[in-house]
Amino acid sequence: MFEYEKEFIAYYVKKHYGDPFSVLVAVILSQNTTEKNAFDAWFSLEKGLGKVTPEKVLEAGVEKIEKLIRKAGLQKQKARAIYEAAKRWEVLKEAIAKGDSKPLLSIKGIGKKTVDVVMMSFGHEAFPVDTHVKRVATRLGWASGSYEKVSEKLKEMFRGKEMEAHMLLILHGRRTCKAKKPECWRCPLKDICPYAGGLGTTTALTGPSAPGK
Numbered sequence: 383m384f385e386y387e388k389e390f391i392a393y394y395v396k397k398h399y400g401d402p403f404s405v406l407v408a409v410i411l412s413q414n415t416t417e418k419n420a421f422d423a424w425f426s427l428e429k430g431l432g433k434v435t436p437e438k439v440l441e442a443g444v445e446k447i448e449k450l451i452r453k454a455g456l457q458k459q460k461a462r463a464i465y466e467a468a469k470r471w472e473v474l475k476e477a478i479a480k481g482d483s484k485p486l487l488s489i490k491g492i493g494k495k496t497v498d499v500v501m502m503s504f505g506h507e508a509f510p511v512d513t514h515v516k517r518v519a520t521r522l523g524w525a526s527g528s529y530e531k532v533s534e535k536l537k538e539m540f541r542g543k544e545m546e547a548h549m550l551l552i553l554h555g556r557r558t559c560k561a562k563k564p565e566c567w568r569c570p571l572k573d574i575c576p577y578a579g580g581l582g583t584t585t586a587l588t589g590p591s592a593p594g595k
């Protein structure tokens with residue numbers, strides 16, 4: 383069994399802190415960076431603020447937040463989004479409880495994927511689609527096209543187990559179904575995967591130690 387809390391900052395924060403503001407901040411930190419950088423930025427922010435709450439964020443101000451989360455990259459944009467979320471927290475908290483995405487989406491720097499991770503973390507029906515999820519789902523022939531199309535299809539396929547399916551698809555994309563060189567030869571899904579079927583006997587299917595390589 384995977385230790386999801388070591389692999390995903392949002393999962394870790396949800397499990398150890400449990401409140402929606404912390405989870406939203408964690409997901410913002412994880413945008414366009416590695417999970418390791420997001421973890422580093424989270425711990426730096428927590429250390430700098432004492433506790434990650436809307437009050438502490440407002441007290442610290444954007445510039446301090448920016449410095450504390452530098453490890454996550456895009457710190458200006460992320461700090462502004464975190465600060466703006468703290469300012470509007472009362473409204474956002476209610477929206478998250480109701481599963482209403484609109485107020486969150488009105489904040490610059492918070493997009494559909496970020497909102498979907500937050501909603502999914504708090505039990506609402508959502509299937510966030512990142513680059514790994516999209517690539518794996520497309521290669522497997524499960525879904526393709528726009529964010530909405532892929533998300534809808536995966537929601538349908540994994541209803542009630544969205545969170546686990548989402549994390550497994552990401553891990554599969556990171557470790558096996560890599561963008562440039564998918565390692566189909568060791569993939570447990572190769573027998574049902576149309577992408578692997580179309581590869582014939584290339585490295586992707588025979589593996590790096592195959593004779594004659």
Ligand code: SF4
Pocket residue numbers: 518521522558559560564565566567569570571572573575576577578
């Ligand atoms: S068989 Fe290859 S392309 Fe298909 S899911 Fe596995 S790694 Fe990805």
